[in-house]
Amino acid sequence: MKETIKKKLEKIITEKFNFQLEANVLPSPNESFGDYTTNIAFLLAKKVKKKPQEIFQIIVNSFSDKQIKKIDFVNGFINFWLEEKVFVKKLIKVKNNQLTPIFLFFGSNKKIVIEYAQPNTHKLFHIGHLRNITYGESLARIFESLGNNVVRTNYQGDVGLHIAKTLYAILNNLSLFEKIKNNSSLNKKIDFIGQMYSQGNRDYEDEEKKKEIIKINQMIYEKDNKILPLWEETRKWSLDYFEKIYQRVDTHFDRLYFESEMAKRGLELCYQALKNKILKKSQGAIVFDGRPYQLHTRVFVNSLGYPTYEGKELALAEKEFSNFGEIDRCFHLTTPEQKSFFEITFKVEELLNNKIAGKQVHLTYEWVNLKTGKMSSREGNIVEANWLIDQIKEKILSSYKIDKVTAENIAIASIKYSFLKISPHSPIDFDIDESINLEGNSGPYLLYTYVRCQSIIKKINPEKAPQDFSIKWSKLNQEEINLMRHLFLFEEIIYQAGEKFAPNLVTEYLYQLAKKFNLFYQKHQVIKAESNRGLRILITETTAKIIKKGLFLLGIKAVEKM
RNA sequence: GCCCUUGUAGCUUAACGGAUAAAGCGUCGGCCUCCGGAGCCGAAGAUUAAGGGUUCAAUUCCCUUCAAGGGCACCA
Numbered sequence: 001m002k003e004t005i006k007k008k009l010e011k012i013i014t015e016k017f018n019f020q021l022e023a024n025v026l027p028s029p030n031e032s033f034g035d036y037t038t039n040i041a042f043l044l045a046k047k048v049k050k051k052p053q054e055i056f057q058i059i060v061n062s063f064s065d066k067q068i069k070k071i072d073f074v075n076g077f078i079n080f081w082l083e084e085k086v087f088v089k090k091l092i093k094v095k096n097n098q099l100t101p102i103f104l105f106f107g108s109n110k111k112i113v114i115e116y117a118q119p120n121t122h123k124l125f126h127i128g129h130l131r132n133i134t135y136g137e138s139l140a141r142i143f144e145s146l147g148n149n150v151v152r153t154n155y156q157g158d159v160g161l162h163i164a165k166t167l168y169a170i171l172n173n174l175s176l177f178e179k180i181k182n183n184s185s186l187n188k189k190i191d192f193i194g195q196m197y198s199q200g201n202r203d204y205e206d207e208e209k210k211k212e213i214i215k216i217n218q219m220i221y222e223k224d225n226k227i228l229p230l231w232e233e234t235r236k237w238s239l240d241y242f243e244k245i246y247q248r249v250d251t252h253f254d255r256l257y258f259e260s261e262m263a264k265r266g267l268e269l270c271y272q273a274l275k276n277k278i279l280k281k282s283q284g285a286i287v288f289d290g291r292p293y294q295l296h297t298r299v300f301v302n303s304l305g306y307p308t309y310e311g312k313e314l315a316l317a318e319k320e321f322s323n324f325g326e327i328d329r330c331f332h333l334t335t336p337e338q339k340s341f342f343e344i345t346f347k348v349e350e351l352l353n354n355k356i357a358g359k360q361v362h363l364t365y366e367w368v369n370l371k372t373g374k375m376s377s378r379e380g381n382i383v384e385a386n387w388l389i390d391q392i393k394e395k396i397l398s399s400y401k402i403d404k405v406t407a408e409n410i411a412i413a414s415i416k417y418s419f420l421k422i423s424p425h426s427p428i429d430f431d432i433d434e435s436i437n438l439e440g441n442s443g444p445y446l447l448y449t450y451v452r453c454q455s456i457i458k459k460i461n462p463e464k465a466p467q468d469f470s471i472k473w474s475k476l477n478q479e480e481i482n483l484m485r486h487l488f489l490f491e492e493i494i495y496q497a498g499e500k501f502a503p504n505l506v507t508e509y510l511y512q513l514a515k516k517f518n519l520f521y522q523k524h525q526v527i528k529a530e531s532n533r534g535l536r537i538l539i540t541e542t543t544a545k546i547i548k549k550g551l552f553l554l555g556i557k558a559v560e561k562m
Numbered sequence: 563g564c565c566c567u568u569g570u571a572g573c574u575u576a577a578c579g580g581a582u583a584a585a586g587c588g589u590c591g592g593c594c595u596c597c598g599g600a601g602c603c604g605a606a607g608a609u610u611a612a613g614g615g616u617u618c619a620a621u622u623c624c625c626u627u628c629a630a631g632g633g634c635a636c637c638a
Contacts, residue, residue, distance in 0.1 A: 029581065039580060042618060052618090075581050076618080120638080160638055259638080285636050296565095302636040309638050336567065337632050366567085367631080400600070410600090421586095422575065427568075427631070433587095434574060439600055440586040441575090448600050456597050496578080508576065511585080522593090522602045540597095562600075 002027075002492060004065065005036055005080055012062045013040065017048045017055075027489055031482055034072065034079035042076055052076050087484040088469040088535075094487070094542045102495045104146040107328025107359075111149045113320050114140050116333040117251070120157035121238035122166045122193055125245050126375060127383045127430060128335070128368045134416045135365050135424055136333050137251045137555040138503040145553060146498045151324045154253045155316060156242070158235050159260045164217035165200025166193060167230055168209070171216075173199075181233065186244070189237045221263065221306060245385050249412060250555060255323065262312035269314040269352065270300045270307060278351045286311075288348050298344050313345040314352065321356055329359055336364040363501055365424035371431045383430065389415065392436055399438075406559050410444055413556045417443030420554050421507040441511050443556060446547055449514035450558050453544035456526050462541060466534030476532065479520035483539050486513055490546050494553065503554055510550040517543045 002025050009023035021043060028037045040059075041052035048055070056073040063071060070081040093099055106112055116136025119125050140150045170177050173196065180192050203209040219227040239256075246252060270286055273279040279286050284303035288310075290296045300311040321327050332342065342362035350357040368383075369375065375382050392411040397404070418436050422428060428435065438444045473481055489509070497505040517540075526536045548558045 024578075024580095026578070026580095029577095033581070037581090039619090042580080045618075077581065157638060162638085283635080287635065296634055298634095299636040304636085306636090308636065312638095335632085338638090339566065340633055341638090364567085369631090396600095425567075426575075429574085431574090437574095437586070442586080442600085444600055445586095448598085452598060452601085459597065500578085504576080508585090515585095518601060519603090521597080525597065527597050562598095 001067070001082070001086070002036060004067075005038075008063060008065065009038060009040060009059070012059055013044065016058050016062060017044060019044070019047055021047070027492065028079060031478075031485065033074060033077065034070070034081040035485060035488070036080040036082075037077050038080075039077060041073070041078055082488075084471050084473055085469075087488050088471065088538075090488050091484065091538050091542045092469075094490075094545050095538060097545075099491060101145055101147060102491050104143075104495055104498045105148065105328070109326040109328050110147060111151065111325060111327055112143060113151045113153055113324065113327055113330040114143070114333070115153045115155055115257075115320065115331065116140075117154045117242075117246075117253070118156060118334065119242055120160070120162065121235050121242075122158075122163045122197065123238075124190070124194060124382050125242060125385045126368075127385065127388060128375070130249070130385045130388070130415065131365060131368050131419045131428070132333055133246075133249060133251055134419045134555060135503065137249070138416075138420055138506075138553060139331070139333075139363075139498075139501060141553045141555060142494060142498045142503065142506070145494060151255070151327075152251075152253045153255050153257060153320060155257045155259070156239075157259045158238075159220055159263075161213070161217055162197065162200075163231070164213050164220060165204055166197045167200075167220070167227060167234070168203060168213045168216050169196040169199035170230060170234070177230075186237065186240055190241050193234060193237065220260075248386070248389065249416070250557060257316055257319065259309075259312055262315040263307055265315035265318065266307040266312040267301065269318065270311045273300070273314070273348060273352055276352070278348060288344055290344055290347070293347055295344050295347060296340055298341070300348070310341065310345055310348075313341075314349060317345070317349045317356065317360065318353075321353075321359075327359065329361055331361045331363050333363050333365060335367055338362070339364065363424075366427040368428045368430050371429050371434075383432075388432070388436075391432060392438075396438065400562070402562055406562055409557050409559050410438075410447060410562060413443035413447055413551070413559075414438055415443075416554060416556050417446070417507060420503045421511075423502065423504050444562070446510055446514050446551060446556075447559050447562055449517055450544055450547045450551070451560065451562050452521065453517070453540050453547070454560060456540050457537075457544065460527055460537065462537055465537040469535060469538070471532070471535060476535075477524065479516070479523055480532065480535065480539065483513075483516050483520055483543065486516055487539070487542050487546060490550070497553075506550055506553055510547060510554075513543065513546065513550075 006023050006025045010021065013019055013021050013023065021040065023038055023040050025036050025038045028034050041055045044055050045052045053073065056078055059078060060071050067083050067086045068080055069083045072079050114136055117129060117133045119129050140152055144150050180189055200213065204213055216227060220231055270279060274286055279288050279300055285299045286301035287297055287299050290298065298310050299308050301307050320330050339362065346360045349360065370381060370383065389411050392414060393407050396407045396410050414436050421441065493505055493509040497503055526540055529536050551558050
């Protein structure tokens with residue numbers, strides 16, 4: 001609808017004013033300003049030297065569309081009011097699952113990669129990862145619903161000093177390790193790795209032990225047989241633990257990539273880039289000189305001959321762009337401190353392979369810090385994902401009479417919603433009571449509204465409801481009108497959320513929808529309605545469908561009772 | 563030092579350059595003989611960090627200052 005108005009306006013502007021202008025058409029900010037609004041009268045006034053009022057008159061006289069009931073002029077804005085039947089048509093489409101999405105493609109192949117989650121093995125999966133995975137999964141679903149074929153990838157660090165520290169400590173506690181390996185649950189194993197990491201960190205302070213840890217680090221890189229079995233075993237513990245979390249938060253990956261598989265190919269690519277003079281030697285290392293591109297200089301192969309994180313990234317990019325056929329965009333979700341890292345590696349990748357140019361995108365989301373300060377595994381003040389979900393679940397179980405499965409779903413809904421309603425660019429100072437809401441603008445509020453709708457629908461047979469929808473606004477109450485107009489905007493909101501990588505637009509939309517429905521519910525009867533009964537049932541069904549679909553786009557499962 | 567991001571009610575946040583800056587929590591006052599009270603209604607609460615500029619219009623764009631966070635060669 002928005003596009004239709006826009007195109008017609010632009011045509012009129014060209015014909016009547018002999019002027020090219022992109023007409024900005026938006027949903028009106030509130031009900032008294034119609035359904036769509038445009039500011040072209042302001043913009044045009046100066047260009048064509050006419051008063052906004054005159055411009056409005058000319059547009060009104062030329063504009064014709066069967067779906068538009070009225071066009072008016074308020075405060076300099078031109079507002080469009082849609083015919084009632086347009087809304088009814090849309091609601092019926094939603095009811096019959098016939099919504100056609102507005103497509104948003106990033107290229108001709110309609111295939112994109114989203115790389116997210118990115119935890120490191122041998123470390124805990126904490127609320128920062130939870131924010132990442134929640135954001136990534138939601139973006140994936142939004143892009144899918146806009147017509148894209150999405151490949152979900154996850155780049156996990158399974159080599160590095162933190163692992164050497166952990167393995168060093170384990171080597172000094174081998175009997176305990178064997179005992180845990182044979183007899184303990186996965187949770188105990190993860191606890192054990194955490195303890196060993198802390199121990200390894202303390203050991204690293206000691207100069208002698210530090211040398212040994214660095215040696216172990218090299219052994220891991222070289223897949224030395226003396227360390228390989230221990231590395232593989234503990235790595236598997238971590239991966240099993242991650243997999244359980246992915247399932248718990250309803251995410252899956254098409255491909256897991258590991259840092260350990262990138263070293264060899266990364267090194268080859270670095271030497272190829274050196275040969276092509278994209279990289280150069282400097283102080284014993286191989287580096288990219290970023291100055292010609294206003295970038296930093298960074299090391300790709302260190303002076304010991306090992307590829308750095310940058311060097312390995314070249315191999316990752318190659319895989320991500322070749323493992324799934326032609327890719328139009330590849331999104332990497334990380335916290336902002338990796339900005340310059342990505343600017344530089346993207347540049348080198350482009351120089352190596354110009355087909356990638358412009359297709360790599362770094363999407364940042366901000367840190368989750370604790371109110372008490374920064375999280376640090378050394379200080380042991382990590383908010384671990386399972387712990388957080390369990391805490392919220394307990395809180396729900398102690399406050400409401402529901403079963404455990406539902407409590408689990410509600411807990412995850414409240415956590416995901418709490419993250420997603422905040423723009424990714426806002427850092428979060430996390431406090432469990434303040435950050436995770438169960439009332440007000442929250443996941444449970446939306447679930448509750450959904451359950452409420454379903455509860456009404458279950459009590460009646462919608463098929464037998466009156467099907468006469470030839471309505472007039474004058475016969476409807478304000479709550480019905482507001483709801484219908486809001487429901488109408490759903491697809492456009494999804495499009496905007498995709499365009500701006502902003503699931504928080506979906507949360508805001510759903511919250512407004514639920515609020516409007518609850519007010520309607522409070523003031524008017526549906527089942528025993530004396531007027532508009534069929535329409536009210538239709539509105540209730542549509543609200544339920546859209547909340548469910550919207551929650552799905554946020555990665556949240558609707559519950560049927562609570 | 564250079565570069566990037568952020569600064570909005572007591573707290574946590576929202577707002578393609580647009581109309582009266584929008585919510586939640588907290589505080590205060592109302593609403594269940596009625597489809598689910600995790601709900602609904604109302605009140606109080608904002609010089610959008612400060613100061614300039616551009617614009618018909620600035621929380622949004624530009625400049626300066628202040629504050630917080632992050633990045634700037636062999637960590638990931």
